[in-house]
Amino acid sequence: MLYQSEAVVLDQDDLGENDKLATIFTRQEGLVRAVVKGARRPRSKLRGLTQPLTHGVFQIYRGRNLDRVTQVAVKNGFPGIVENYEKMIYARYLVELLTSVLPEKERHPALFDFFLTVLGCLQDKHDPWVVVRWAELGILKLAGFAPSFSQCVECGSQLQEPPVYFSLRDGGGLCGSCVSAAPATSASPENQIRTYGELIRVSPGALRTLEILSAPVTGWGHVSCPNITARGQVRSEINRISRKYISFVLDKRLKSASLVESIEDET
Numbered sequence: 001m002l003y004q005s006e007a008v009v010l011d012q013d014d015l016g017e018n019d020k021l022a023t024i025f026t027r028q029e030g031l032v033r034a035v036v037k038g039a040r041r042p043r044s045k046l047r048g049l050t051q052p053l054t055h056g057v058f059q060i061y062r063g064r065n066l067d068r069v070t071q072v073a074v075k076n077g078f079p080g081i082v083e084n085y086e087k088m089i090y091a092r093y094l095v096e097l098l099t100s101v102l103p104e105k106e107r108h109p110a111l112f113d114f115f116l117t118v119l120g121c122l123q124d125k126h127d128p129w130v131v132v133r134w135a136e137l138g139i140l141k142l143a144g145f146a147p148s149f150s151q152c153v154e155c156g157s158q159l160q161e162p163p164v165y166f167s168l169r170d171g172g173g174l175c176g177s178c179v180s181a182a183p184a185t186s187a188s189p190e191n192q193i194r195t196y197g198e199l200i201r202v203s204p205g206a207l208r209t210l211e212i213l214s215a216p217v218t219g220w221g222h223v224s225c226p227n228i229t230a231r232g233q234v235r236s237e238i239n240r241i242s243r244k245y246i247s248f249v250l251d252k253r254l255k256s257a258s259l260v261e262s263i264e265d266e267t
């Protein structure tokens with residue numbers, strides 16, 4: 001059976017002598033691995049269309065094991081990302097995060113629309129750091145993990161007054177009173193860790209930025225790019241929280257994370 005879907009190519013591998021195996025994020029069917037027959041032949045009409053980040057309308061034949069791409073009407077190739085080393089590293093990282101949280105063939109149009117918006121923002125915005133931290137939180141949120149930075153995950157109070165902590169295990173901010181009230185003989189770190197898992201102290205600046213980056217937005221497909229700046233200490237604090245939280249949630253370290261970290265830590 002043939003179906004048609006808007007889709008974006010996430011990854012590709014050589015297959016046999018002349019073909020490609022592409023991982024495609026389709027709006028209609030979710031993540032699909034599909035063979036692109038003849039994609040490596042010099043005169044094939046499908047040549048070049050399996051490049052990562054190629055966005056278009058794909059015609060796909062549903063096979064018994066693997067699907068097969070039969071035609072592509074290209075809309076965009078995101079040249080502003082593909083031709084920029086740093087943005088491409090970020091894009092590959094977001095692709096790895098996306099494919100780690102979304103099972104194959106699980107339809108998720110909201111995540112598809114959000115991911116396309118993210119690619120547009122990554123292409124257009126000068127500061128990829130803001131786009132990527134916002135994209136991580138959005139992808140996690142749409143996949144069912146929703147870290148809260150506005151209210152304490154334990155007592156529900158607004159997180160304003162320092163000290164505020166982030167609990168990896170509870171996936172959100174904790175107010176100082178809840179942390180110091182952790183049942184214990186004293187408020188010793190060991191007892192708090194037993195109650196809340198590993199805690200990371202969050203400064204007011206980082207908390208405010210995280211709250212903006214993770215703000216609930218209706219209609220994820222129509223969100224606009226984040227328009228904030230963050231510098232120095234706030235950036236490194238947020239890097240630390242997001243790296244630890246993502247490793248915790250996925251229970252693994254993303255392969256592309258070290259490359260991202262090397263760019264972020266040198267600036």
Ligand SMILES: [Zn+2]
Pocket residue numbers: 152153154155156157174175176177178179
């Ligand atoms: Zn609390």
